[in-house]
Amino acid sequence: MDWSDSDGNEVLDWESDEEPGPGSSPARVADRAGPSDETCKAGPSHRPLVSHFMGMGFSEDMVMKAIKENGEGDSEAILETLLTYAAIEKCPENIDHSHNNCSLASEENNSDGDDLSDISGFEDEDFTMGLSEEDKKYLTLMEMGFHPEEASAAMRRCGPDAQILELADSIHAAEVQESELGESTYSNNKPESFSYNCSRGKRKRFAEETVNKRRCVQTESDSSLISIPKPMVGYGLPNQRITTICRKLPESAVGPPYFYYENVALAPKGVWETISRFLYDVEPEFVDSKYFCAAARKRAYVHNLPIQNRFPLLPIPPKTIHDVFPTTKKWWPSWDPRTQFNCLQTCTASAKLTERIRRALEHYDDLPPLTTQKYVIEECRKWNLVWVGHHKVAPLEPDEIEMLLGFPRDHTRGGGISRTERYRSLGNSFQVDTVAFHLSVLKDMFPNGLRLLSLFSGIGGAEVALHRLGIRLKVVVSVEISEVNRNIIKSWWEQTNQTGTLIELADVQQLSGDKLEELMCTFGGFDLVVGGSPCNNLAGSNRYHRDGLEGTHSSLFYDYFRILDLVKCIMGKNI
DNA sequence: TTCACCATGAAGCTAGTT
DNA sequence: AACTAGCTTCATGGTGAA
Missing domain, CATH: 3.40.50.150 (Vaccinia Virus protein VP39)
Known part of the structure; x- marks a missing residue:
């Protein structure tokens, strides 16, 4: 049996799609390989510093240039410059701009290497606007090629005020420690006992191995808990200028x-x-x-x-409530700070609740007491209510949820489906x-x-x-x-x-x-x-x-x- | 401490049928 | 009027992360 595509026109190289290509992280690749001998070519006074950065995967020329620009004293600034160089070097040929509206304008602005304000690597301010300093550091670490979990762990170890360099060092130190202990949490080659290779006769063993695997869960989970990265951006967002994660x-x-x-x-x-x-x-x-639409x-x-x-x-898609539903702006009270929705769930608020809110507010003009504000905001957050009139909130309509989730209008409408069923189907989507x-x-x-x-x-x-x-x-x-x-x-x-x-x-x-x-x-x-x-x-x-x-x-x-x-x-x- | 979370189930309601 | 099926409304809390 030939399992290739019936059209015979899609011969994919399945093994190579994750190979470090031109877009892969210099930091990552060299990091794994360890410091190279070329370090010796660096001048005597710069040698430890040059080694340090070359160990992170930057070329010697690049490191020397960055040191020259910033002096030896400010390692953080050197690193920032190096990241900028790396970004400039890679961006034009490695990012497929034909598919998105990624503009090169800001990149050109940065090309002299002086403007380091965009170190987080994002062009679209949309995505960095709401990010804290901590979040930006996290993204920078990812752009350096570190694994999200490594970045999170380092930020926990070093605290919120730690500089990028300190965090990077911490990750290296942790890796050294792990390799000395003979175990690597983030290693690409996990211990044999963790892997589950597909092979001949596997179907027969499925049930048995499944049970064994389930049993493993309890004993192994404590030692290898997955931590959720913050910000929750995965391997990157649209319009992210540098995608060096490999x-x-x-x-x-x-x-x-x-x-x-x-x-x-x-x-x-x-x-x-x-x-x-x-x-x-x-x-x-x-x-x-929430980085793709107006709802978390x-x-x-x-x-x-x-x-x-x-x-x-x-x-x-627009990413704020006001941009998605401009008409709500008219009724939105100044004391409701929400700009995005929480998770769109399978159930919606009851009519009684929206009525309770109306009654709670009816005696006040603009500024209700803080306790009332707190109550209303809490319910609005919990049920994703929008302001549709003076003192009047309402749950989102099914077609509004369709839009927020990226479906065509009326995707779930008609065909005998009830309103509640629409909410449930959308909430599960x-x-x-x-x-x-x-x-x-x-x-x-x-x-x-x-x-x-x-x-x-x-x-x-x-x-x-x-x-x-x-x-x-x-x-x-x-x-x-x-x-x-x-x-x-x-x-x-x-x-x-x-x-x-x-x-x-x-x-x-x-x-x-x-x-x-x-x-x-x-x-x-x-x-x-x-x-x-x-x-x-x-x-x-x-x-x-x-x-x-x-x-x-x-x-x-x-x-x-x-x-x-x-x-x-x-x-x-x-x- | 605060906050958020693809929910559940009992009771009530409504439209249709006998 | 009595019954039924399907749908809607309503009240309900604990876990885990920051």
Whole structure:
């Protein structure tokens, strides 16, 4: 059986997509290799300093020039200059400006190396505007090629006032210590016991190994807790000028197929460790959609996609409440400081609550007492209420939520779906712009379209994202338990005049190996396996059954893994 | 301490049917 | 009028991170 693309026009080099290319971090690559012998060429007076920076991966010429510019005394300034040089050197050829509206103007302004104000590496002020100094330091560390967790850990160790150089040193020191102890938390080559390689006969061993893995969770979770990076920007945001982060995937994680798994970031302790362990030790990418739209949505994504040359969907959505809903500005009281929404959930505020708020405010003109303000703001934050009149708040309408999440207007409207059901479906969905940004790297790889296996499809967030990216959907096998959601996808499929094939199935648990093999025989395999399994038992807002990954609904994650693993095996990478 | 969180389930409501 | 099914409303708390 030939599992290559049926069109025979997409021969991908699956092994090389994460190789350090021209866009990879000089800091990172050299860091791993250790200081080079070339250090000796540096002048005697500068030698320790030059070695230090060359050890971080900067070229000798660059270091010498930076020292000359700043003098030897100010290491922090030298480092900033070096980062600027690195940015200038890499930007034009490594960032694909054709896909986004990234302007080179500010880069030109910085090209003399004197203006270091933009060290955070962002062109679009939108994204840096709200960031604290601490956040900016974090981003700088990431641009230097450090892993998000390394950066977070160093910032915890060194405190909020630590300078970049001190933080970088701290990370190096930690690495040295780890290597001396013979264990590396962030190592690309994890111990054998952690890996789970797909191989012949694996399907038979699946159940047994799954149980063993589950058992491992309790004992290992304490020693390798994943910390959530702050700011929650993942491997970078749109219009970020420097994308130097380079990650090396564990061998067993490399496709085909590509996979993309999503769930709530703030899951109970140990959950993401378990998910990551199952999904071939790929570390989650934590992203808050507040950087992509006007509503927060803290999620983690485990995927084996390349992270270079991502581009955002256009038009870029507005990121403040006032920009999205200009009419609310008229009624927005000065004492309500919100500029963005909290997470759009599956339930909305009751009419009684909005009435209680109206009554609480009716006796005051403009400035109610602080206790009233506090009460109203608290409820507004909790339920994402907007001001629609004097002293009058209201929950967001379903079509407004559709817009915020990046879906076409009326995507969930009609077809017999109730209003409550719309809220629930939307609350459970992807934020399309965020997911599309991550999936955008597939556009150049699959110019003729791709074959998608979409598990827990919901209202088709992944499908909509790929479509909006202009990626043709040759085949979509969508598995979704809810009939109304399946109808929504089918309706969208017809309305958008798709030319591919859509197959809708109801239950991931019923998707057997045989059925999967049959589908893959028909279509020649899948290029991408997307899924966001239920979060019911993980979400903080569930006060009844927050039972973790073993909960009734959330344990369906294991079906995502089971199916992905089957696809990997059938695609035959190791057969 | 404060804040946020893809929720749940019982009770009430409503439209349709007999 | 009585019944039913499906939908809406309402009240409810704990965990984890900063």
